[in-house]
Amino acid sequence: MSQLTIEDIARIAGVSRSTVSRVLNGQPNVRPSVRDRVQEVINSYGYAPQAAARQLVMRKTRLIGLILPDNAHHLFGNPIFAEIARGMSQVCAQRGYTPMLFIGRQDMDEATFFSLLRGRHFDGVLLISSDRQDRSAAMLREAGMPYVRVGHDPEDDQDLQYVDVDNVAAARVAVEHLIALGHRRIAMLKGLAKDVCTHARLEGYRQALAAAGIPFDEALVGDGDWTPASGYAWTRRFLDLPEPPTALFSSNDMMVAGVVRAVQERGLNVPDDLAIVGFDDLLQTTMIFPELTTIRQPCVEMGMRAAELLLDQLEHNRRERAQIILPTTLIIRESCGYRRRSAHLSPPAESATAALDDEQRAS
Amino acid sequence: MSQLTIEDIARIAGVSRSTVSRVLNGQPNVRPSVRDRVQEVINSYGYAPQAAARQLVMRKTRLIGLILPDNAHHLFGNPIFAEIARGMSQVCAQRGYTPMLFIGRQDMDEATFFSLLRGRHFDGVLLISSDRQDRSAAMLREAGMPYVRVGHDPEDDQDLQYVDVDNVAAARVAVEHLIALGHRRIAMLKGLAKDVCTHARLEGYRQALAAAGIPFDEALVGDGDWTPASGYAWTRRFLDLPEPPTALFSSNDMMVAGVVRAVQERGLNVPDDLAIVGFDDLLQTTMIFPELTTIRQPCVEMGMRAAELLLDQLEHNRRERAQIILPTTLIIRESCGYRRRSAHLSPPAESATAALDDEQRAS
DNA sequence: TTGTACGCGTTATCAG
C-alpha cells in the first residue's frame, strides 16, 4: 500500500502509466471520463508520486532551502526570524514551492554542508544572515546555488540579490527622537561585533549625535551581545557614571529587558530617569512596563520580497543585481515619556531604487 | 561544472563509475592510489552525488522532517521549541541524518501536505505538538510515515512513540511550592484550551489545592492564551477581586511578563504582594525583576530522546510502544520571596518506565 | 581490484 508506483495505479485503472502521469500533472489530452477514473484510483489508494524519481527527470525539486548562519541557533528563538520566515513561506506556497528550514547547520562540518548544497536538494536558497563571519554566502556561490539574502554587508558586496533595512538611518531616527525630547547624555547599547547591523546602528547613533552637535562619548557606548544580561550589566555601569545618561538607545529590544531591570533595581524609573528606545518591536516588549518605544522592521515583507526575488531568478533566470532596502518605522509608545502617533522613516535618497518606490506605494 | 555526473568524474579520473561510487561511499576494495586520485578529482571539481538519483535507488533520503502543528507558526518564536530542535538536530547529525524543518504548513492545504508526506521526502518525521486539534499525527499515520511525537494527548493514545513531561506533576509541584510558603489564595493562569498541556497543568493545580485542603475557586482561574497580554488582563481582574490572590501560578513564562506589569502598575510588587511561579524557564525571564521562579522542562533532552526513538525505528525497525516521560525541575529564584537550591521533581510512579530510569541515572 | 549492465519511479517524446 505504501509502495504503490505509478505503474500500479495505471494497471488498476486500466490505462498506461503515461496517462496516469498526465492526470497527475494536470496535462490536457486526457478524456474526462478516463481522467476521473484515474483520479479516483489515485485518491482511493492515497497515491502520490515519489519525489526523488520526479526530481531526477525534472531536474527541479520545487524545494526552497532556508538557511541561517552556522552559529545562529538562537535565531530560532527570535520572533524576528519567525516573521521573516512567514513572509517567505507565504510567497513560496503561493507559487508552488515548499520552503524547508535547514536546521542542523551547527552540527555539521563545512564539507557535509557543501555536499548537501551540491546534492541539489533545493532549487534555491533564502539566506537570513547579517553575520559578517558567516561563510554561508560564499559556500552558496561556490556550490553554484542560486540564493537571495536577507541582510547584507556593505563592505563585502558579493551578494547579487538581497533585501535589508537601512540600519544606519533607522538608528539615526531613534536617536534623533531622543535628542528632540531634549536629551544630551544618550547611551547606546551595541550588539555583537560579528553582526553587520551592529556597526550600522552605531554609525546611525554617531550621525544623530554629530548632527545635533553632541560630542561622542566612548563611556556611553556599551558592548552588548543582544541578550538581556548584557543590557543589565551595561546599564548598571552607565548609572554608576559620574554623569549618567538620561536616555538610552538599545540595538535590540531583548537587551532592554535587562536595562529596565537595572533601572528599577536602583529605585529609578523609566522614562523619567532613563528614556529608552529599542529596536525590533518584539511582541513581548509591548508588555514591558512602560511600553517600549522602538524601531519596527518590516519582517514579513522582507521575507516576501526575498522569496519573490529568488523565485523570479529561478523561473525567469533573472540574475541581475537586486538590492532592496525597505523602510523601518519608529513606533512611539511610553518609554520616552510622551505619546504621539507613529512616524514613518523614509530611507535615504542614495539607497532608493525602483523596487523601493514600489515599497512606498504599498505601505 | 555544476552539471557534473559520476560518469564525468569517472572519465576524468580514468576509472569506471563503479569505482567512483565506491570511493564516494567509503567502500573497501579500491586500491589506495586509485582512491586518492579519484578523491582528488572529486574535490577539485566540487562534485557531490545528486540526492534525487541516489534516493531513487537507495529508497532512503536520510532526511528527517520536523513538523509543527499547522496553526503554530508562533512556535518559531518560542525558545522552548528551539531547544527541542537543537536536541533533535544533534542526534540526527551524529547518526548521519539531516533534519529539515517543514515551515510552510499553514500556507498549504491538507491534500498538498499529504502528498508531500507520500512523496517520501523524509525517512521519518519528528512531530512537536501538544495541540489536541492538530491533524498532523493522524495524517502521518495515514501516510504510513514513521514518526515520533514530542508531546501527547492522554485522551487520544494513538501515538505509538512519544516523549513528554508530566505536566500534571510539574504544575502540582509549582503550586505545592506556593502552598508551602503559606499561600492560600493562589491564582492560576491557563494556556489555550486546544493545547493538551493546558488541561494537565490545571489538573496539577487542582491536585495541589485539594491535597492541602484549599477549596478550588473558579474566580482565581484565568483563561490565558500564552501571551503577555492575557497575563496582564487577567492579573488586573485578579487584583480587583474582593479577596485578591497572594500568589499566582502561570502556565508559561511569557504570560508572567504581563502579570508583572499589571502588579507594578498598581504600585504593588513581586513577591510581597504577589508571589509568582512560571513554567518553561525561558532565558528572557531571568531578566524579569525579580527573577522568576519557574518550572524547567528538559527540552534539549526531549528532542534527543525523540530523535533516538525515531532513528532506532528506522534502522532497526522498532515499532513497539515507547512513551517516555522526562522529569521537570522547579527552579527557585526570587519571585516567591526566598531563595534556596533547586529541587528535582521525580515523575509519578504510574508513568515510570525503563526508559525513564535511564533518564534518572543520566540526570 | 575493476568494469558492465540493470533497475529504481517518473516524465518527455514520438508513434499510433
Added chain:
DNA sequence: CTGATAACGCGTACAA
C-alpha cells in the same frame, strides 16, 4: 487522445 520507450544519475550484483 493513448501507449510504448527512452532518458534522468546513481548503486550494486555479477562478471572479468
